[in-house]
Amino acid sequence: MRLSSVTASIHSYRLLAGLLALPWALLALGYATGRLFYGEVIHASGEWAIWCLMAALAVSPLRKLFPRQAWTAWLLPRRRYLGVAVFAYALLHAVVYVLRQGELPKVLAAALEAGMLTGWLAFAIFVPLALTSNGRSVRRLGRVWKLLHRWVYAAAVLSFAHWLLVAFDRSSAFAHLAVLAAIELTRLFDFGSKIRR
Secondary structure, three states: OOHHHHHHHHHHHHHHHHHHHHHHHHHHHHHHHOOOOHHHHHHHHHHHHHHHHHHHHHHHHHHHHOOOOHHHHHHHHHHHHHHHHHHHHHHHHHHHHHHHHOOHHHHHHHOOOHHHHHHHHHHHHHHHHHHOOOHHHHHHHOHHHHHHHOOHHHHHHHHHHHHHHHOOOOHHHHHHHHHHHHHHHHHOOOHHHHHHO
16 A cells, blocks of 8 residues: 555544544533533433444445445445444433432432433443454454444444433434434345446
């Protein structure tokens, strides 16, 4: 690979990482300075986590649908950045919630409710996925890495269950879920062959 290509690739990774980090930084700073209220940050951080999760899960189906497109080839090696972003926004979501509750017993008591339990279980899955979303972990874990990262589907189910159970208005959650389900159906049916004809 030519040096110019390597440099361009590094810049593209940094650009994506920066774009994913910017809303997180704005939300965290806004909450820390009091410009954003609790409800605003909780809602926005949760939605960003879901958007990044949907984007990460959509990469492989989109590559299958559009195998000759440069943009899907560009996305494929960068989906780990999306996965780390899911964890970062989920972490912000959880930290803001815990700070709001103020007392650990209160947090633990609420964690037994179905709406909160699904959220905490999803977060627990995101932790090891984020920690192993790097080239070194891929090399060290080998086949185990793929098995571990398949847990992202369980985390996705739990995340949407959390959203549906705690949301005042569930229409947005159902809409997002329908879009993700439509994309993921390409894993079962070879729609890509029809599109490429």
